[in-house]
Amino acid sequence: MLETKEIAALFNLIDDPDEEVYSTVSQRITDFGTNIIPNLENLWENTLREDVQERIEILIHKLHYSDLVNDIAQWNSSAYNDLLFGALLVSKFQYPELQTTPVLQEIEKIRRNVWLELNSFLTPLEQANVITSIIYNYYNLKGAEITYANPDDFLLHKVLQTKKGNTLSNGVLYLVLAALLDIPVKAINVPKHFVLAYFKKDYDAAVHKGNPQQYIQFYVDATTGQPFSHKDIELYFKRISVPIASFYFRPISNKRIIQMLVEELAKCFMAPKVQYKQEELLKLAALLD
Structure with missing residues (x-):
């Protein structure tokens, strides 16, 4: 001291x-x-x-x-905005003494279990089903709608500990594992929902300038890991009365995902006594603009 x-x-x-x-x-x-x-x-x-x-x-x-x-x-x-590292930085807002090694070990354990079930003969849908089976069935990860009563629901290390997250934190875990396994899953801009899209292997946002939707094979509900089709996504847009546009199917960058995570976490601190935390989180989100 x-x-x-x-x-x-x-x-x-x-x-x-x-x-x-x-x-x-x-x-x-x-x-x-x-x-x-x-x-x-x-x-x-x-x-x-x-x-x-x-x-x-x-x-x-x-x-x-x-x-x-x-x-x-x-x-x-940094040149490469690692999603896992970014998510752990968000966790450190609430848990500044967080030891990241146990989290990385748990992620690696899950990755290895998924990897052992994968092979080159599986179709993309079968690969997605393997990830879902390991995360949501074998590891018993539960998903819930986003509420702002418990900040831990947004923090990756707590999601791994409690096996309970919301669509955003579960989606981050799914994306981290997909990246480690070199599986082309990306988050996209669907309004009012955090949706994952399984892209064709050769899709490159920097090269393919047309409508990204044509390179999407199917979608994944990040809350439950369940896949759904183009028809399902069209019905969703119709239900929320939003015209479909190519913008909504562009992959979201890791930087934007972490910014969204910070912005949503900030909504957990509306009470006057902790409002200073909301202000701090919004300042962190502004750093990511």
Whole structure:
């Protein structure tokens, strides 16, 4: 732990009722960076007042958030925006001490189980059915509609732990596995729904400038892993009264998927007491524009 007279003096002022004084004190504390977190945790453990503990928790969160902003910015500017790494960065908003190694090991275990069931003689639909069978049946992953009562439903590591996610987080897991297995599944822009599309193997968005829909073989419901047809997607557009356009069938970039994940997670923090988290998440989403 850092030990200085200045830190001791600052800690004595954490409970100051004057908001201007507290604002100055909190800014100076956060200037020390994450090295001061052990001091704050020790102070929290030796503090009986709940209001002071809340202030300490917010200070620790701000310090972790500052690091996360830097990590997201680096991920954003990298040549290859790895979807798995991006999803784990989102998890670190709520769980800054997250150890990623167990998550990577669990992903690899699932990938290997799928890989063992695949072979070059399977049709694309049969390949998709293998992925669905392993994830949703063997591993018992459950899917639910998006609600904003539980932030964990959006976090990949918690989805793996609890075996329960929503259409967005389950879809991210499906996409991560498909990429690791070199299976051409992409998320597309279907409105009001997170839909996965199984593209033809030779499809390249940079080369094929026509309507991407002609290169899609079928679709996958990310919530349940169930495949559905072009006829089904046409009926869906008719039901929501949206004219079909080629834009809706373009693959979404990994950067946009992570941005969507952050934006949806932000909606879990509408209550006044945690609204600062919503503001922070929207700032992270803006970094990805």
